Amino acid sequence: MMIEGRTGKWEIVIGLEVHAQVISKSKLFSGAATDFGAAPNTQVSFVDAAFPGMLPVINKVCVEQAIKTGLGLGAEINTVSVFDRKNYFYPDLPAGYQISQYTRPIVGKGKLLIDLPDGASREIGITRLHLEQDAGKSMHDQNPSKTYVDLNRSGVALMEIVSEPDMRSPEEAGAYLRKLRSILRYLETCDGNMDEGSMRCDANVSVRKPGEKFGTRCEIKNVNSVRYVMQAIEIEARRQVELIENGGKVDQETRLFDPNKGETRPMRSKEHAHDYRYFPDPDLLPLVLDPKRVEAIKAALPELPDAKRERFVRDYKLSPYDAGVLVAEREQAEYFETVAKGRKDPKLAANWVIVELFGVLNKQNLDITKSPVSARNLAGLLDLMEDNTISGRIAKDVFQIMVETGKDAAAIVQEKGLRQVTDTGAIDAAIDKVIADNAAKVGEYRGGKPTLFGWFVGQVMKATQGKANPAMVNERLKAKLGG
C-alpha cells in the first residue's frame, strides 16, 4: 500500500515489537503465581515487589518456552545469553529497573511467513527474541486523584519478539500479528490473548519515497488489538506524510494511539526515558544452555501452521485458502482432521467445517472447543451422506438439530424418519403424481421451456418430504418428462 501525497507516492515502513506473556505457572524470577484476574497484590512475592535484599532465581520452564518459540520461528538459539537491568522510573516498576536482555538475547535472527489475501506468502525477518519481566498494572479510573497499582503482573515472564522493518502496509502488519499469534498458540508458549493483554504490540512506523533510505520512525506503544494496530499504523503514516509535505520533520518519539479520536499523540512520560542506562544484572549469571537441551526441545516441536497447511493442500487436496483458514488455530485443524480422516471426499468435510460449522460458531460466538457438534458427530453425519442414507439437503436439517440438541446424526435420522428414499417404485410414484397434477406445466416444458425442470425436481422433493435421493429423482424425472 502506498500513501498518495501532494508530492507523490509514499511507502510505509513498519517493524513490530510484540510482548508475549510466557505460559508458565510461576513468574520468571519468583515463585508467585501468574494467573490472570486474581485479587490485587495476592500473587506478589517480595522479589516481585522489590523488597530490599531479595534475589531473582530464574524459572527453568520460562527459559524452555523462549527456546521453543525461537525454534518455532526458525531462529538461532544463543547458548550464552545475559540479563541486563533496564533502568527507568514508573509506579508499576517497584525495583526502578526491569530485568531484560540487551546485548545478548537468548534468541537471534529468525523468520516468519505471512499469508497475503491473494494467496501468496512473504517472509518477514525476526531480529531477535529476548526474555524480560513484565511490569505491574496501573489503574487510573479508580479514584479522581490517585493511580492504583497492582503488582500481580510484575515479574511475569515476557518474550519480546522484534521484527525487521520488513512490512510495507497495515495489512502486512495485521497478517504478521495473526501468524505470530497462531505460532505461539501452536507452541503453547503464549495464549495470544490481546484482550487480556497477554500479547501486546508496539509498532515502529516511518515513511519514505520508494527507493529512498528509511525515514525517521515513531514508536506507537501498547496497541491492544490487531485492528487497532492496523488503524494506528495508517493514521501515523498519514500524519508523517502530511508533516513532511508541509515542510516539517518527524521527531523520533514514542506516541500513543487514541482509537476514539483516531489520532496518535506524543507520550509525555517517555520524553526523558530513552537513556535506560543498561548494565548486566549483578544478581544473575549468564544463562548458559546445553545444546542437548535445545536439541531435545527441537525434537519435540509440534507441526506448525505452515507445515500443516502444506500437508492439508497435499493430502486432502484443499485449496491453499481453505487450508489456511483451517490451520489458523490448532484446535480447528484437529477438528477438521478428525472429520476428514479416511474420507473419500475430504473437500466436502472442509466445506462442512468452514461453512456450516464455523457459521454456527460465529453466530453463537463460540470457540471450536465449545462446539455443540463434536468432530465425531459431524463425521457421523458425513458418513450418512456418503452412504446415501440421507441427501445433502436433509443433512443440513439434521445438522441444525445436532446444533440444538448435541445428539448424533444417526439417532436423529432414525427418530425423525429422515432416511433417504432410494426405492425406485416410491420415487416413480411421486413423479407420476406430480406429472399428472400439473399437465399445463408439463406441456410448457415439452413445448420448449427446459428451465422448468428444476421446478419439477422441487415438487417431487416436496412430495417426498425431501427424502428422495436427488440423483435418482433427476434421472427418473428426465426420462419420464422427456417422453
Next chain:
Amino acid sequence: MSLDKATVARIATLARIKVADADLDRMAGELQNIMSWIEQLNELDTSGIEPMTSAVETLLPQREDQVTDGGYAEKIVANAAEPVRGVDGGFFTVPKVVE
C-alpha cells in the same frame, strides 16, 4: 572523560535525585575523581578476555516452575504510604499518572 555540570544534572534527573544548582560543581568534581580512578583500569589490555561474571566457576541456578510464593498482599502493601485495602488484596496508590 570529563564531567560537566549539565551531565551531572542529567544523571541526577535520570536517577530521580534532587541536586541543588549550588551543589552541581562540587558533585561534578567528586564524580570526576571517581571516574578517574575507574579509568585507570582502562590502562589494562583486556582484548580477547571474556568478562568475568563470577568469582567461582558456577552456572546460573534454575528453579522448577512451581508456585511457592505470594498470597500475602497485606505484607506487600504493609509499608505503602497510602494503601487501599480491600476484602482480599490491596492496592498501592500514587499521585495520578495521566497519559
